[in-house]
Amino acid sequence: xxxxxLLAACLFAAAxxxxxxxxxxxxxKARVESYAPQYINLVYDLYRNGQKLGQVTxxxxxxxxxxxxxxxxxxxxxxxxLWPGVIRLESRGEVTRQGLRPTQFQHARSDAPHKLATxxxxxxxxxxxxxxxxDSWQVNGLQDGAQDQLSQLYQMMFTxxxxxxxxxxxVSGRDLNDYRYARxxxxxxxxxxxxxxxxxxxxxxxxxxxxxxxxxVAPARHNLPVQxxxxxxxxxxxxxxxxxxxxx
Numbered sequence: 001x002x003x004x005x006l007l008a009a010c011l012f013a014a015a016x017x018x019x020x021x022x023x024x025x026x027x028x029k030a031r032v033e034s035y036a037p038q039y040i041n042l043v044y045d046l047y048r049n050g051q052k053l054g055q056v057t058x059x060x061x062x063x064x065x066x067x068x069x070x071x072x073x074x075x076x077x078x079x080x081x082l083w084p085g086v087i088r089l090e091s092r093g094e095v096t097r098q099g100l101r102p103t104q105f106q107h108a109r110s111d112a113p114h115k116l117a118t119x120x121x122x123x124x125x126x127x128x129x130x131x132x133x134x135d136s137w138q139v140n141g142l143q144d145g146a147q148d149q150l151s152q153l154y155q156m157m158f159t160x161x162x163x164x165x166x167x168x169x170x171v172s173g174r175d176l177n178d179y180r181y182a183r184x185x186x187x188x189x190x191x192x193x194x195x196x197x198x199x200x201x202x203x204x205x206x207x208x209x210x211x212x213x214x215x216x217v218a219p220a221r222h223n224l225p226v227q228x229x230x231x232x233x234x235x236x237x238x239x240x241x242x243x244x245x246x247x248x
Contacts, residue, residue, distance in 0.1 A: 036095050036158050037222060038062045038248025044228070044239035046073060053079050056239050060154060062248070065095050071150055085111030091150040093121075098145065099158040105148035107173035117173025119148065132174050139176050143169050152179070153215060156223040162199060179213070180204045186216045191226050191241050193218075198226060209233075222246065 040060040046053045054075035061068050069091040075083035087109055093102035107117040120129040126142040146169035147155055156162060167180040186200030196218040203213045216227040224246065228239040 036062060036248075037246050039246070040154075040157070040224075041243075041245040042225070042241060043243035045242050047236075047238045047240070048079075049236050051079075052077070053083070053237075055242075058150075058154075062095060066093075067095050067100065068092050069150055069154060085109055089150045091148050093151070095158055097160070099155045100147065100151045102146075102148045102151045102171070105150065105171055105173060107149070119171050119173055121146070121148075121171060128171055128176060130174060142171075142176075145169075146171060146176075148172070153225050153228060156217050157225075159223075162217075162219060162223055181213075181215075189216060189218075189226050189241075191218070192244055193221060193224075196220060196224075196226060199223075 038061070040058070042058045044056040044058075046056050054073065054077075056071060056073045058069070058071045060070075071089040073087040074080075088106075090104075090106045090108075091100075091102050092104045093100060095101070101123070103121050103123070105119045105121075109115055114133060116132075118131045121142060122129060123142065126140065128139045128142055130137050130139065148171045152168070152170055163183070165180070165182045167178065170177050170179045180203065181201040182204055184200050184202070186198035188195050188197050197220065198216040198218050201215045201217070203211070205212055212229075212231040214229040215225055217223040218226050224241075224244065226241045230237045
């Protein structure tokens with residue numbers, strides 16, 4: 001009986017110590033900062049159905065536990081006439097022990113400012129507030145671990161370990177969708193950081209015609225997203241990394 005009481009006491013003490021560790025904001029902050037980069041700047045060449053369309057520049061800055069992630073897409077060459085202006089995606093939020101936790105996402109076009117789309121993620125109410133072209137609406141059912149259209153590509157850089165197959169909600173500027181990714185060994189990809197072995201995440205589609213997203217990350221480089229491919233409505237867009245700077 002005494003042995004059982006001692007064992008129970010030890011287990012209780014361990015649980016209490018673990019709970020204290022998780023609840024200590026200074027220790028939580030230190031754990032986040034141990035693996036979370038402070039600054040990321042990535043430049044990708046962008047291809048549409050195999051033809052170079054332009055470039056995508058992603059910049060992430062982290063101040064403490066707050067982050068801002070901006071992606072700007074510009075067409076170049078003859079195709080710039082067909083796709084003028086800049087497409088800008090912006091994600092803001094918090095870096096937690098579980099990774100990125102976005103609080104606002106925006107999708108904007110410099111040639112069509114009236115098409116600004118905004119999604120605000122209310123984690124307390126588990127709700128998303130959308131705004132687009134003067135209309136406002138709400139969607140309930142926001143789940144823990146949800147990402148936005150941009151942060152989902154960088155989530156793996158801010159988690160302590162690389163996740164296996166996983167499911168999540170993805171918020172765009174105007175809607176909320178369920179995504180499920182399957183992980184597999186990816187190819188070795190030539191990058192400005194050298195040839196990197198990758199892990200591949202591909203969205204498992206539930207119905208024909210759904211958007212297929214494939215992401216290649218490099219575990220040796222903090223799970224840096226080195227290549228992204230999106231297939232939607234018969235069009236294949238692919239981002240290939242050509243410049244990279246990661247600090248912190």
